[in-house]
Amino acid sequence: GSPASSGSSQEESLKLGLIPVEDNFPFFVAEKEGLFTKAGLKVELVPFNSARDRDLALQSGSIDGEVADIVATALLRKGGTPVKIVSLTMGATPAEGRFALLARPGADISSPGQLKGRTVGISENTIIEYVADGLLREGGVDPGSVQKVAVPQIPERLQLLLGGKLDAALLPDPFASLAARKGARVILDDTKINRNLSQVVLIFREEAIKQKTPAIKKLLQVYAGAASLIARNPSAYRELFIEKARIPAELRDTYLAPQYSPPQLPRQEEVAAVMDWMVAKKLLAAPYKYEELVDPDLVNPGGNNR
Amino acid sequence: MPFKHKIVAYLGSILFLFGCWWLLARGINNPGLPEPRLALQGLARFWPELARHLYFSVYRVVVSLALALLLAVPLGLWAGRNRAVDSFLAPMVYLLYPVPKVALLPVAMVLLGIGDGAKMLIIFLVIFNQILITTRDAARKIPDQLLLSVASLGAGKASLFRQVILPACLPDIITASRVSLGSAISVLFLSETIAGNSGLGYFILDGLFRADYGAMFAGILTMAGMGLVLYILLHLFEYLLCPWER
Amino acid sequence: MPFKHKIVAYLGSILFLFGCWWLLARGINNPGLPEPRLALQGLARFWPELARHLYFSVYRVVVSLALALLLAVPLGLWAGRNRAVDSFLAPMVYLLYPVPKVALLPVAMVLLGIGDGAKMLIIFLVIFNQILITTRDAARKIPDQLLLSVASLGAGKASLFRQVILPACLPDIITASRVSLGSAISVLFLSETIAGNSGLGYFILDGLFRADYGAMFAGILTMAGMGLVLYILLHLFEYLLCPWER
Amino acid sequence: MIRVTGVSYTYINNGARVSALEDINLTIPAGQACVLIGPSGCGKTTLLYLLAGLLKPTRGEIRINGARVTRPRRQTAIILQDYGLLPWKTVWKNAALGLALRGCSRQRQQEILEPLLAALGLSGLEKRYPAQLSGGQKQRVAIARALSLEPDTLLMDEPFSALDALTREGLQQTLVDIRRQRCLTTVLVTHNIEEAVFLGQQIVVLTAAPGRLKAVLENPEAGTPDYRFSETFHRNCSRVRQLLQK
């Protein structure tokens, strides 16, 4: 094409950090289908293997935004990186984004009450611990009464659980399903409770929001488009899902892709619950207000905005 | 030792290693450590893809090793022959070397982003220190007689470095390269698991995340093989560069 | 160089480092790299807790370094003086050394638990190879004359090892310990961040996860300080063990 | 008694072959003093190494007291051309090394070495390291070490070359005395014709490289008092000189 048409302006390019898990699948579908280009966007999806490295990259300005959670967002702000949530991508309902607390194979644990004093593998000061605390409370157990062991990386937590070195561990899907398939017992499951504990959010650096508002808006539209593509024809993206969401071979025939809701803003009370937990954990001196964490202007007003 | 015997010895010990691995895998019977067979199958299954990752990894290791040698060797020689430089440099090295490289990750990312640059910087920083320490210690040990004798021929500082200090330290520098090559590959693994989707480190971690231990160990095998080949190349360099030691 | 000057040089270069850090922190202006002031405040704030973690880390590093020396040095000396042993051992080392040990940590932990065992095993495995390679290369370089002269006094194999080969390699073994100490601390950090709630690695990562960069860098400072002190101890050992090099 | 039959020796370096000795036949009765003399590079040192069992003949065989020499014997002492002192041992420890290797008690070592070091003019230097000695002092330490051993065979490679004329003559006399007392079979390499004639009951003259026997002179009066000033002494000196010149 001519130089004028091929030159994608700086404002239209976005760098997005994400961990290749099922939460982010619509982005990969959009990439595969060329939806970004069609929308006149230049989006680079940068894969990370740990939330820690992803957040460091955002902090250093190497990426414009990332798919994260509310705890990470608040901590980034606390650490001096101005970021804001622009939309929820997963976890609009409790059924989305499954986390489960599992007991190791062969352990004599069948009810939450038996977890008292046992070792529970989590990732400290993250959404994982928040979910763990929430689940334990739901199960009627004081989170302080279990022995938390920090195992930040999920695959390692899985291996230690299966190897019997942890009595229990909190795992997201598909690892939770895999552990269950290998003999671990699900004690608590966040899709089976009434509270909505885990939300996946799309966040951007504030300067990116300021400079690239149209691009981010388009991105959200593309995301919505990809989500509906998946909903309409899940089997067409099966292979891509197995690959991009890193579904273990044992589960490839049984594990189903989750539902993806269209972009929307997180609920006030969910954000507040996270803030209260963080203050109680002394991760924050004072809770952030909803407006400090969320930028309400980017989600398409036609969307499911509550 | 004749060349033929060497090859036999190499093959023998590789077989021995596989044997140990097999026994260990059987013994502990944990999916995290699969039998060699599974790894070899993984190798066959993923070969073309693995080769692509291998290419990136080799590139990163070799470039950072070369850069580290280029900078650390002269500095080490200098510090080894100059007490004042050393007592300024040593505490810096001793303080910086143990600093966990994650601490440097933000700096690396700000300066170089998340591409090859940052990965190679992290590798570079680790082995720079190793080569610096070894070279400095080697330069310190050079007998004064040798230096005196060449100085008495009227050699200036520069000639002394080129004619005496550098060749005297060459064997130790090669040893340092051996040690650093291993470290470089370890750090490579770590830096490739941070971000991006290329390199053997990524491949291995990807296998771990998918709980596909066959793929994971195929990656580990490839990494080990890459190490072995690079080591053999280093031996070749030594043979060529140090003819007086044959 | 007199002792006093040395202390001045050390202090000078530490100040210089802090200066660089300060400038860098200002320059890149990223919360991930706070100013030194914050780290020092963190140090004051967390001291008693840090001391407990420091204790664990020191214990893990020192024990694994000692174990690695105890096993790798004799093996390295043997391989260095015996071609047959070497051509069996070398390929094993060259294959195993590049294997990313960190990838094996989960397996090690499944075997040995989340406590000290697995962590120390991985540290041990990394530095064992480094010490082995350096010691072997050093043993190879011993001039035949020296061996002949002691052999001519009727020394048996054992005496030759104790009287000639070991002391001849001692300076290189100390260099290897220096390099390995740094590697050991790096691996320590990694292994402490994989699982468990103790050690400086845990403390640093905890700070990072809390976005409490003051605490994080207080941990890093403590780790660097631990490295420096262990290095000074190594210098002391060298001074005591190699009086002929003073 | 030393019996050398048809001994040849060829050095092999990197494929290149250098013939150093060809078809040497010698018989040195027990208690006799034999002197090797010949142009520089003719293989004297090589022959001494062969006698000491430090090298193995390419052809032929060497027997001492009927037993074939294949490795260093306990009863053979040797002084190497480059002294063979261990840089990491003090003068005392270097001198005592042979005794220590034979399991001699501390006290016995002291009894033997103290007078010996005094006689060699080394008193007061016991705590120095070889690097802190002059050339002649190093050589005398090597002599002390060899003489301390009470061997039955003594092999010496230019043992007095770095000593001043007077010390040298004194030591020549000491050597004669010790040989007589202990019935020591002695083989000495020298370049000094007078020394050869004064010390050698049998004088072996070698040709230029590769060394062959040129002549074996009998010189029964060697070492007798005032032999230096006798007519025979001067005649024998001239004969050796002529043989060397041819």
Next chain:
Amino acid sequence: MIRVTGVSYTYINNGARVSALEDINLTIPAGQACVLIGPSGCGKTTLLYLLAGLLKPTRGEIRINGARVTRPRRQTAIILQDYGLLPWKTVWKNAALGLALRGCSRQRQQEILEPLLAALGLSGLEKRYPAQLSGGQKQRVAIARALSLEPDTLLMDEPFSALDALTREGLQQTLVDIRRQRCLTTVLVTHNIEEAVFLGQQIVVLTAAPGRLKAVLENPEAGTPDYRFSETFHRNCSRVRQLLQK
């Protein structure tokens, strides 16, 4: 011309002080040959190092041609007691080192060295490494290196000690010839009284350690044809011997 005024030298090792030379005063006119003789350990080597600018006098000063010596001069060649050959250079490269350092072209090096090596009996050994030479051959390489330089001052530390009597006498004559031709100021250390008297126009006798001047003999006939067989020669030999004995 060399002028030594009130020179003392003290070695300091680890705090211990060893006085090697005390209050040496000497004047050696340009083109003259001076020989240093004295008991082993009296400081001859030390004095040579001082003259070469390789050590700095503790007290006093040394001037060559009026200029104070503080570091090695380009026009001074030196042959060290331990030869000072570089183990990693072949015979040819070692011999050519001085020329190469002076930026001499390949061809010029060849023109100078080829006849020199031939005269020293080293033809055919050009590609060997020092470790593959006999003691005397090494010494001759060092001689070749020093003579190749066409210096104005030549310092030699027992340069012929490892050579056979005939080679030695030949080289003594060569030295006399070269000194005459090139008007070379020569300082030679020897233990051989005949050599001292044949070569030294000025013979400096030192006392036992710490070395002081005992006597300075004028010996104007040194180096003249047939001097060896003259009456004066024998008389001077006896005088030197007496001076040494006192």
